[in-house]
Amino acid sequence: MKEVADLNSQDVILGILMMGSSTGYEIKNVFEDVYSHFYNASFGTIYPTLARMEKQGLITKEAIIQEGKPNKNVFTITEAGKQAFLAYMDSDIQENEWKSDFMVRLFLGEFVEPERIEVWMEMSIARMETKLAALLADQCKYQGQITPTQTICLKLGIEKFEGQLRVLRAELAAFRRLSAAKEL
Amino acid sequence: MKEVADLNSQDVILGILMMGSSTGYEIKNVFEDVYSHFYNASFGTIYPTLARMEKQGLITKEAIIQEGKPNKNVFTITEAGKQAFLAYMDSDIQENEWKSDFMVRLFLGEFVEPERIEVWMEMSIARMETKLAALLADQCKYQGQITPTQTICLKLGIEKFEGQLRVLRAELAAFRRLSAAKEL
DNA sequence: GCCCTCATGTAATTGGTTACATGATTGT
């Protein structure tokens, strides 16, 4: 038996449902939008989890028949679900987990040509710029209508990308100067 | 069948073994030391992976009999292993994956009392301070003997924690002012 | 007496991913 439950999709979905009833499809959108820089889950996780939660009585399902669009199932949290959510909020906070293929490569950079490393860094910068832009857009979009703690989340995300970009840009420039100097 | 292989322990272990022969126990230490802010793996992953890799001919095992200490198995990368490593380095870089229980809670902060949020933030700050201190210590310890790209990794890690700490400290102070104002 | 370091390994479980399957409607 597992002694300390770590962060799982059920708890996060419970949290999303605390903010209002929702469908599996909408939950996926939430994960891709605001949640994207601190959690994620696929349809293959969301739908079976929702089904299990309903069986456990944590949520209820209401089928909505739509015209011109596929029917959908709206899930609502129950009293038991709210208690499960509160139990999660009461549990110890698990450590952040963070896996970066880019940083693994960078760490092993000595085994590839410098040009490759430059390309990696450029790609990484481009990816982060895209994500930063998305967060900045979110900040404008949701301005005034999100809670104070949600604002902190957003700021933390923005700072993360801005900081990484700052370092990466400076290091890429330095790296290029070094390569240029070697070629002479 | 999986079309795009994502970051896995085998590739990372291959990379560690490129830097020199090592035991499972030593690899675990590497994960807990320098790698800790961008990758991690437990003994339950390391030993079975090493065994599989040996069977596949990617590495060779040499048993070392020690006195006063348990015997150990030193693994060395083979030619086939080097090729597998290079194939990994040639593959597309996977997106960073990042799950933060702390940020999930923060996002759902409206459902708990403000005092709880303060405690969470304080805890998070303390944890990050510890990790930052470790990285700063690494920077001194390995100064001059790590590769340029490894230095970038270290800087990226330091910046990450410093940035998060900056935001968190400022927001905690603001949060406290808000709470104090409400109480009057 | 107790815990830490050194050192390796297995077994049970599980949480999650990818790929597949289906299908109407709307926009380019």
Add this chain to the structure above:
DNA sequence: ACAATCATGTAACCAATTACATGAGGGC
């Protein structure tokens, strides 16, 4: 024609975690 949006779900697979098992030596 083609792709995207809306919408739900299953099946096969697997990578990884936790807990357990073992055991000597050194420091407190």
